[in-house]
Amino acid sequence: MIDPKLLRQSTADVAANLARRGYTFDAAAYLSLEERRKALQMDTEHLQGQRNKSAKSVGKAKAQGEDIQPLLLAIKDLGDQLAASESALQEVQSQLKDIELDLPNLLDASVPDGRDESDNAEVRQWGTPIELPFDARDHIELGENLGMIDFEAASKISGSRFTVMSGPLARLQRALIQLMLDTHTDKHGYEEKYVPYLVHASALVGTGNLPKFEKDLFRTSGETPYYLIPTAEVPVTNLAQDAIFEVGELPKHFVAHTPCFRSEAGSYGQDTKGMIRQHQFEKVELVHFVAADESMAALETLTGHAEAILQKLELPYRVVALCAGDVGFGAAKTYDIEVWLPGQQKYREISSCSNYNDFQARRMKARRRNPDSGKPELIHTLNGSGVAAGRALIAIMENYQNEDGSIRIPIALQPYMGGAESISA
RNA sequence: GGAGAGGUGGCAGAGCGGUUGAAUGCACUGGUCUUGAAAACCAGCAAGGGUUAAUAGCCCUUCGUGGGUUCAAAUCCCACCCUCUCCGCCA
Numbered sequence A: 001m002i003d004p005k006l007l008r009q010s011t012a013d014v015a016a017n018l019a020r021r022g023y024t025f026d027a028a029a030y031l032s033l034e035e036r037r038k039a040l041q042m043d044t045e046h047l048q049g050q051r052n053k054s055a056k057s058v059g060k061a062k063a064q065g066e067d068i069q070p071l072l073l074a075i076k077d078l079g080d081q082l083a084a085s086e087s088a089l090q091e092v093q094s095q096l097k098d099i100e101l102d103l104p105n106l107l108d109a110s111v112p113d114g115r116d117e118s119d120n121a122e123v124r125q126w127g128t129p130i131e132l133p134f135d136a137r138d139h140i141e142l143g144e145n146l147g148m149i150d151f152e153a154a155s156k157i158s159g160s161r162f163t164v165m166s167g168p169l170a171r172l173q174r175a176l177i178q179l180m181l182d183t184h185t186d187k188h189g190y191e192e193k194y195v196p197y198l199v200h201a202s203a204l205v206g207t208g209n210l211p212k213f214e215k216d217l218f219r220t221s222g223e224t225p226y227y228l229i230p231t232a233e234v235p236v237t238n239l240a241q242d243a244i245f246e247v248g249e250l251p252k253h254f255v256a257h258t259p260c261f262r263s264e265a266g267s268y269g270q271d272t273k274g275m276i277r278q279h280q281f282e283k284v285e286l287v288h289f290v291a292a293d294e295s296m297a298a299l300e301t302l303t304g305h306a307e308a309i310l311q312k313l314e315l316p317y318r319v320v321a322l323c324a325g326d327v328g329f330g331a332a333k334t335y336d337i338e339v340w341l342p343g344q345q346k347y348r349e350i351s352s353c354s355n356y357n358d359f360q361a362r363r364m365k366a367r368r369r370n371p372d373s374g375k376p377e378l379i380h381t382l383n384g385s386g387v388a389a390g391r392a393l394i395a396i397m398e399n400y401q402n403e404d405g406s407i408r409i410p411i412a413l414q415p416y417m418g419g420a421e422s423i424s425a
Numbered sequence B: 001g002g003a004g005a006g007g008u009g010g011c012a013g014a015g016c017g018g019u020u021g022a023a024u025g026c027a028c029u030g031g032u033c034u035u036g037a038a039a040a041c042c043a044g045c046a047a048g049g050g051u052u053a054a055u056a057g058c059c060c061u062u063c064g065u066g067g068g069u070u071c072a073a074a075u076c077c078c079a080c081c082c083u084c085u086c087c088g089c090c091a
Helices: A004-009 A011-019 A027-063 A069-074 A078-102 A139-146 A151-158 A167-187 A201-207 A233-240 A292-312 A358-364 A389-399 A411-417
Strands: A121-126 A252-261 A280-290 A317-321 A333-341 A346-355 A367-369 A376-378 A380-388
Touching: A004 A011, A004 A027, A004 A078, A011 A027, A027 A069, A027 A078, A121 A292, A139 A389, A167 A252, A167 A280, A167 A292, A167 A380, A167 A389, A167 A411, A201 A233, A201 A358, A233 A252, A233 A280, A233 A358, A233 A380, A280 A292, A280 A389, A292 A317, A292 A333, A292 A346, A292 A380, A317 A346, A333 A389, A346 A389, A358 A376, A358 A380, A380 A389
Parallel strands: none
Antiparallel strands: A121 A317, A252 A280, A280 A380, A317 A333, A333 A346, A346 A380, A367 A376
16 A cells, blocks of 8 residues: 555655556546545544543533533534544545555656566576577476376366376475475575465455455355465565564564465466466465665565575576566566576566565554654565476476486485486386 | 353553543663662653644544444443363364
């Protein structure tokens, strides 16, 4: 959520910033609503004050045994007026809230202009795309030839966009997760978290997934539904919900491995084959809670931690700064890390690292105690994949493939694979 | 699933329907005292919102959540949520 104060005081600036995303903000409609809110709120609070005063004087009079009737008569209409005023205010406030929850975050000034993916700016490249001396197979062909990926079995059980993996390949994914968790906890100083995979709607409102992106989520039936998490970002970031971190408690660095569930509604034509885009996938997620003035530096650090995984795996990648039109709803700035996939002859996203500044913190009331003023203030939240395990698995298969269809195991993963050096049929 | 108990400020824990945003204790902050510390004593100490140039004043809201009764609700009524204990079941 954007600071409501900023929104009403600098409406034009906010609108201009959002316009960079291609988002049109109806400032006039907002301002007229805001004007009504102000009038109604002042009225209502005035009436509430009157009620409080009169109730107290009634109490006092009664205590002294005086006649109460004249007092009651004097405020005969107050109750009705107050009720009317309160409900009108409530209505306007909920309309404003709807608008505010629907607004994307303000972009950081360093975000490059642009409309879509094609305008993203490459920041750096690591490694060089591998030239295989034979025609590269994609992970689908490789996996099926090995007999270790079975999309048909998955579709019997659950339909499209699911995968069954077997034997060494299933283990390789587990090894990847293990390596990532170990690296982030041992080398990068993160605290590991195990968190719920089912969450309340309120948690998703906190991170910005709701109310706007309901269709992307899986929801359980029942009176109070649960949602399956689309990313560990949701439960982990919500650890700060309603919290006030005392001086010295920040920064916090958390890492969690979870499955992620996405309905992928609206992505019907894309990546329909293979494991790139699934309803369920494994991911290791990094989350930072930091003071406001530290978040931009933290974004660089966090991105570096994600990159370190790909470097350990010796997978060529590049880092791109998402352009204004491509930055996600709640983010102020995002770096995507894209890994080279020989099977597609393309860089594909394997991690997305974002600074949300106070956008999520405001929604979930995540604060810290300012050491100077002693007053609570919103923290900044960041998160990034470190990295997506399913896609990392694909990258290893395609980059480490041999002509005979076997797959070499990166040195960093061999200890997690019982010392094995390759996977073959 | 059955039976019971309970949800109040950072924690513990009071609270006859009426100057209660809330006693008291602990913790915390500042001060006095002390060579220093402890102890003792004094003072301060919730969050959110509105108004405003203001982190100054003033005002409003908040005692699990949502409704209701009332001039007035932490206190009464209803529903829901959550926690704890015992029994049953279960990985």
